[in-house]
Amino acid sequence: MAPKQDVLMIESTVQASDTARWEAVAAKFNLNFIYYDCKSTDEFKERLKPGGPYNRIVAIVRNGWLKAGPLAYQVPFASDVVPHYPETLKLICCSGHGHDTADIDAITARGIWYCNTPNACTEAVANTALSLVLDSFRFLTYAQWCARFDWFKSRDLGLEAVDPTHKVLGVVGLGDIGLAVARKCEAAFGMTVHYHGPRRKPEAEQLFKQPAVYHSSVEDMIPHVDCIVLAAPYTPATHHMLSTKQFSLAKKGGLRVVNIARGQMIDEDALLEALESGKVVGAGLDVHANEPGVNPKLKDNWRVALLPHIGVCSGSSWENFDKINLDNVEAFFGTGKPVTPVNNII
Numbered sequence: 001m002a003p004k005q006d007v008l009m010i011e012s013t014v015q016a017s018d019t020a021r022w023e024a025v026a027a028k029f030n031l032n033f034i035y036y037d038c039k040s041t042d043e044f045k046e047r048l049k050p051g052g053p054y055n056r057i058v059a060i061v062r063n064g065w066l067k068a069g070p071l072a073y074q075v076p077f078a079s080d081v082v083p084h085y086p087e088t089l090k091l092i093c094c095s096g097h098g099h100d101t102a103d104i105d106a107i108t109a110r111g112i113w114y115c116n117t118p119n120a121c122t123e124a125v126a127n128t129a130l131s132l133v134l135d136s137f138r139f140l141t142y143a144q145w146c147a148r149f150d151w152f153k154s155r156d157l158g159l160e161a162v163d164p165t166h167k168v169l170g171v172v173g174l175g176d177i178g179l180a181v182a183r184k185c186e187a188a189f190g191m192t193v194h195y196h197g198p199r200r201k202p203e204a205e206q207l208f209k210q211p212a213v214y215h216s217s218v219e220d221m222i223p224h225v226d227c228i229v230l231a232a233p234y235t236p237a238t239h240h241m242l243s244t245k246q247f248s249l250a251k252k253g254g255l256r257v258v259n260i261a262r263g264q265m266i267d268e269d270a271l272l273e274a275l276e277s278g279k280v281v282g283a284g285l286d287v288h289a290n291e292p293g294v295n296p297k298l299k300d301n302w303r304v305a306l307l308p309h310i311g312v313c314s315g316s317s318w319e320n321f322d323k324i325n326l327d328n329v330e331a332f333f334g335t336g337k338p339v340t341p342v343n344n345i346i
Ligand SMILES: O=CC(=O)O
Pocket: 095, 096, 097, 098, 099, 121, 312
């Protein structure tokens, strides 16, 4: 009988798992699951070496999020790790939409499929964005603080807070998540929608009562909108896409800034200056430039609502992660090709 094929499972303390289906797939393709428990990326590299316990792995599956504590924020698919992968490795399945922490070019050059889990957490992230949009106008997070610690400070909000009702939303990235955010903001607040992205999406524009307006640059869009939501992938082109120049273009009354994409897309120093000058009047940030951790000056600013990158954290996302990872493992071992690769292995 052929030896079992090792699959390295990077599990999470919080994850959904269709155990019966994983067991059935393991039995069908003679898979042996081994479980990642490295304390550091260096330990991971050691274990990938000849004679090491991970030296014959055929697939890596990162289900859910990495555990908190020493395993959190290890980056097992980064440029410095890829050269350590054994020749046997042919498939990586990683929960989540973004794949900016994986070196896709290097992984592809090694002949390894890389799959994300598209559309798995659209609903969860879009709902988080909706809440942050409201917060960026109404400062409800600050009001919570007042309820706990200083009731009468909340009275100042009477002059500062406004409603998002019938205001203009500007979405950067009208993909699955950006579109869902825009539709929710239209349905909940009657907001009209402008958007920016690499190309116009005429069909998506027509999904709104008042067709969405396309701008070929973010600079062109900012003077038209009351609130900007970042929902695009993080790439060299989107690094610091909101900085001093962009904030200076805010319309009278000020801009609100919501980020549910990646922290490095905003220059946080420039954001703090824009909050100081009144170019930006509210912000809601789920993601941060230096995760895990939040800029202390942002923490001190009552106009900023902060979350610890939990946009995705909802049971529906975890169930979808597990299902899509399973679909990819099953398709790869059955046909040689996974279902949702972001790269192409010829
Ligand atoms: O941040 C979450 C994701 O990329 O899915």
